[in-house]
Amino acid sequence: MSELLTRLQNESKDKAIYRQALDHALAYLDSLKDRPAFPTAPALDALQSLDERLPEGPCNTSDILRLLHEIGAPAAVAQGGGRYFGFVNGGVIPAALAARLLADVWDQNAALRIMSPIAAKLEAICETWLLDLLDLPKGSAAGFVSGTSTATLCGLLAGRNAILSRQGWDVAERGLFGAPPIRLVMSEAVHGSVFKALGILGIGQAQIEVVAADDQGRFDARQLPQLDETTLLILQAGNVNSGAFDDFAGICAAAQQAKSWVHVDGAFGLWARACQATARLTTGIELADSWSVDAHKTLNSPYDCGVVFCKDRLTLAGALQASGSYLHFSEARDGMLYTPEMSRRARGIELWALLKALGRAGVDELVAQLCARARQFADELARRKFRILNDVVFNQVLVACERPELTRETLRAIQASGECWCGGSEWRGEPVIRISVCSWATTEADLRRSVAAFVAARSGALSMI
Numbered sequence: 164m165s166e167l168l169t170r171l172q173n174e175s176k177d178k179a180i181y182r183q184a185l186d187h188a189l190a191y192l193d194s195l196k197d198r199p200a201f202p203t204a205p206a207l208d209a210l211q212s213l214d215e216r217l218p219e220g221p222c223n224t225s226d227i228l229r230l231l232h233e234i235g236a237p238a239a240v241a242q243g244g245g246r247y248f249g250f251v252n253g254g255v256i257p258a259a260l261a262a263r264l265l266a267d268v269w270d271q272n273a274a275l276r277i278m279s280p281i282a283a284k285l286e287a288i289c290e291t292w293l294l295d296l297l298d299l300p301k302g303s304a305a306g307f308v309s310g311t312s313t314a315t316l317c318g319l320l321a322g323r324n325a326i327l328s329r330q331g332w333d334v335a336e337r338g339l340f341g342a343p344p345i346r347l348v349m350s351e352a353v354h355g356s357v358f359k360a361l362g363i364l365g366i367g368q369a370q371i372e373v374v375a376a377d378d379q380g381r382f383d384a385r386q387l388p389q390l391d392e393t394t395l396l397i398l399q400a401g402n403v404n405s406g407a408f409d410d411f412a413g414i415c416a417a418a419q420q421a422k423s424w425v426h427v428d429g430a431f432g433l434w435a436r437a438c439q440a441t442a443r444l445t446t447g448i449e450l451a452d453s454w455s456v457d458a459h460k461t462l463n464s465p466y467d468c469g470v471v472f473c474k475d476r477l478t479l480a481g482a483l484q485a486s487g488s489y490l491h492f493s494e495a496r497d498g499m500l501y502t503p504e505m506s507r508r509a510r511g512i513e514l515w516a517l518l519k520a521l522g523r524a525g526v527d528e529l530v531a532q533l534c535a536r537a538r539q540f541a542d543e544l545a546r547r548k549f550r551i552l553n554d555v556v557f558n559q560v561l562v563a564c565e566r567p568e569l570t571r572e573t574l575r576a577i578q579a580s581g582e583c584w585c586g587g588s589e590w591r592g593e594p595v596i597r598i599s600v601c602s603w604a605t606t607e608a609d610l611r612r613s614v615a616a617f618v619a620a621r622s623g624a625l626s627m628i
């Protein structure tokens with residue numbers, strides 16, 4: 164037997180490398196509370212030591228793991244630490260992380276039931292549970308994908324094909340060239356991932372009707388154009404900056420009457436529906452045709468875990484198999500019918516574990532806590548004379564200083580401090596500091612420390628400019 168095969172057999176049998184990996188992982192978890200929210204400059208500089216030519220021969224596995232621990236871990240972003248407020252990057256619920264570790268060892272392929280009965284079973288359960296939790300139409304299909312970008316692509320794909328099908332055009336058979344025109348209506352405040360999806364779907368700039376957003380970044384319902392059955396309409400539950408929700412009740416009712424297809428990008432905001440205190444933000448959302456959501460944001464599952472829901476199971480599955488009416492359903496639920504991929508990791512396993520670990524009440528509490536902390540953050544900053552630019556209806560806060568230049572410098576100083584981490588954005592023509600409270604691990608002590616970091620950063624910036 165070759166030297167390599169002997170080594171693989173030994174590693175597999177004696178399991179020391181798995182124990183070492185777990186030790187390093189646990190040490191990382193222990194360090195989370197106190198490590199800087201973003202890697203230090205020396206930690207980033209040390210990454211250069213990884214630059215080398217492709218090794219000609221094997222390297223020792225234990226050394227590789229040590230390198231990851233010593234050079235890699237310090238350069239990891241401490242998203243789970245409680246003081247990371249960048250983008251909308253959620254934390255991780257321990258039960259979900261543990262289930263994922265276990266499932267990673269199982270290494271299942273979730274394409275077909277016959278490939279992994281356990282993965283198929285848990286996806287089927289997650290489908291039912293999520294429709295219940297999010298109060299979406301019974302019988303809707305769920306596709307378990309990498310994130311909302313892919314989920315949105317799938318929802319819009321289903322909508323595009325349904326609209327063309329109603330006009331007697333079968334995309335699976337005839338393709339898109341020469342197809343009847345369709346209209347795409349969306350607000351100027353859509354997320355960047357929508358543009359990626361539209362590009363892939365062959366929907367060009369000239370087909371897009373952009374509606375102005377109101378002062379909170381909501382689709383301005385007063386400017387809703389005349390809708391018809393050739394219209395694909397995109398709405399948003401949770402503006403990525405302000406966290407604002409579109410007026411679903413009004414707009415979806417009009418769309419339903421006109422027989423337009425509505426897709427809702429609910430990447431982080433759809434979870435508002437699973438919380439008594441915020442559910443009203445999503446009233447009417449059930450009238451849409453498809454929805455996308457991330458479990459790895461508000462729900463705090465590990466990356467990568469998104470879901471597309473589609474009211475019409477056959478339309479979603481047909482669009483993704485490009486097989487139109489030739490679709491074959493087996494008795495079991497084959498996950499790949501509802502996703503673009505065939506081979507896929509079994510993300511339903513940790514999602515199931517998470518939902519079971521929290522239950523309905525736990526999800527309610529998680530979402531409520533994120534929102535409460537966001538409001539608290541905003542109140543504390545307002546008390547210290549920062550300007551809060553949005554209505555804090557969910558987990559997002561937009562902050563500015565008196566002058567744009569001061570806002571920019573303060574943000575730079577916050578990021579450099581390592582005390583907490585926020586990203587920047589532009590809001591109604593001015594630079595803002597963007598806070599997303601998106602981890603269960605954020606405590607009131609984390610908030611106090613972060614608010615102090617904001618104040619210190621602004622003082623430092625004031626003395627500089």
Ligand SMILES: *Cc1c(COP(=O)(O)O)cnc(C)c1O
Binds near residue numbers: 312401431469
């Ligand atoms: C994060 C986000 C997306 C993209 O989701 P990914 O999981 O990164 O693919 C889309 N829309 C909104 C509103 C988001 O916040």
